[in-house]
Structures are given as C-alpha cells and as structure tokens.
Amino acid sequence: MAVPNLQIALDHNTLEDAISDIFKVGEIVDIVEVGTILCLQEGQKAIKAIRAMFPSKIIIADTKCADAGTTVAKNVVECGADWMTVICSATLPTMEAARKEVKELQVELYGDWTMEQAKSWKEIGINQVIYHQSRDALLSGGSWGEKDLKMVQQLIDLGFQVSVTGGLSVETLSLFKGMDVHTFITGRGITAAEDPVKAATEFKETIRAIWG
Numbered sequence: 001m002a003v004p005n006l007q008i009a010l011d012h013n014t015l016e017d018a019i020s021d022i023f024k025v026g027e028i029v030d031i032v033e034v035g036t037i038l039c040l041q042e043g044q045k046a047i048k049a050i051r052a053m054f055p056s057k058i059i060i061a062d063t064k065c066a067d068a069g070t071t072v073a074k075n076v077v078e079c080g081a082d083w084m085t086v087i088c089s090a091t092l093p094t095m096e097a098a099r100k101e102v103k104e105l106q107v108e109l110y111g112d113w114t115m116e117q118a119k120s121w122k123e124i125g126i127n128q129v130i131y132h133q134s135r136d137a138l139l140s141g142g143s144w145g146e147k148d149l150k151m152v153q154q155l156i157d158l159g160f161q162v163s164v165t166g167g168l169s170v171e172t173l174s175l176f177k178g179m180d181v182h183t184f185i186t187g188r189g190i191t192a193a194e195d196p197v198k199a200a201t202e203f204k205e206t207i208r209a210i211w212g
Helices: 015-025 036-042 044-053 069-079 092-099 115-123 135-139 146-157 171-176 196-211
Strands: 005-010 031-034 058-065 083-087 104-109 128-132 161-165 183-186
Touching: 005 015, 005 161, 005 196, 015 036, 015 044, 015 196, 031 044, 036 044, 036 058, 044 058, 044 069, 058 069, 058 104, 069 083, 069 092, 083 092, 092 104, 092 115, 115 146, 128 146, 146 161, 146 171, 171 196, 183 196
Parallel strands: 005 031, 005 183, 031 058, 058 083, 083 104, 104 128, 128 161, 161 183
Antiparallel strands: none
8 A cells, every 4th residue: 555645735816825835845745736726816827837846746737627628638738737637527528538638637526426427437547536525515514524434445446546635634644544545635734834844744744654
C-alpha cells in the first residue's frame, strides 16, 4: 500500500492570495490544485503562474467540467495543468473527450451518483475519482461517517485511485487507516491555519506515520 499524496486546494478569490499561500507550503505538498473558485476568478493566469512557480509538481485544474470536454481540457493543458476534474454528472462522451487531452482525468463525486456509473467510468479508461464532502454539507453540520468510508472502499475495490476531500484535519486522517487512499486533499486545513507551514508538515508527517 503506497503512502497517500497530500494535495493543497487553492480555492482563493484572487491569484495574489493563492500565490502568497502556495509560496509558503508548495515544496511540502505533493500536488497543487488550482481550485474551482480560483479557476473561475483568475482562469488561465492562475494555472500559468502556479506552473511557473512549480515546474516539477503535478498541477490540477479543478474545473469540474460538465460540457465541452475537449476544449476545456486543451485550454488547461496549454496553460500547464497535468490533470483536470469533471463533474460526475457529465456525460460519458464529455469525459472521454477530456480524457484524451490530459494526463489524468478525475471525476468529482457530488450529489446522486451510483456504483454502476462508476463502473462505466472505469470502462472508458478513467482511473481517478474524488470522494467529496462538500463545503456546503460540512457547514450544515455534516461529517465523515461509516457510510462515507464504505463508499470510498468500494471505489478502491473497483480499481480507482481515490482522493478524498472535505473538511479534513490531521485528526480525521486516522479514519482511513488501512485503506489504500491515493490522495488527501485539503485547502483551509492548511491555508487557514495560524501557521500554514506547520499545518502542512503535520499533515505530511501524520500520513507517513499511518501509511509509511
């Protein structure tokens, strides 16, 4: 079982704020995500800037693409993104089109989706999914539970590399002990910390302690 990656989500409203945060912790994390909010606010400029800062890092454009898969994927790749996300409600043709243009395509799981759909994504060559506790759900009092853990394990059993995200803290990492999680994604768990460098380091050290 491999040691999971640590991915930071830059869901900032401005590129300046995103750069300020990633400058502090970019060498600690494994993957840098240009988050959906930052993509909407700053677009190509954000992807290009993060790529220039970290030429060797995996850069993800969290577009949550629902349509125009070829065009969106080509655009983010030209700016320097390695991977891209599509929303689980996107059609299979949209997913297939996007997958042809990027190194890895990730399906973000929101709302109503089924394991049968997940099997169809695997059949068209998609290897990665993101199991998500949404920001809105967490603000409404939701939390990680047994149902979530069972679904994550089912996705792993289907052969996916599964990333998990949504309100993660150092303490919640232990919930996934013994599971072959590919990546833990956190945004405010690092960027909103009093000491982002310390927070990122604690995430990395805890991941290594559990899975190393």
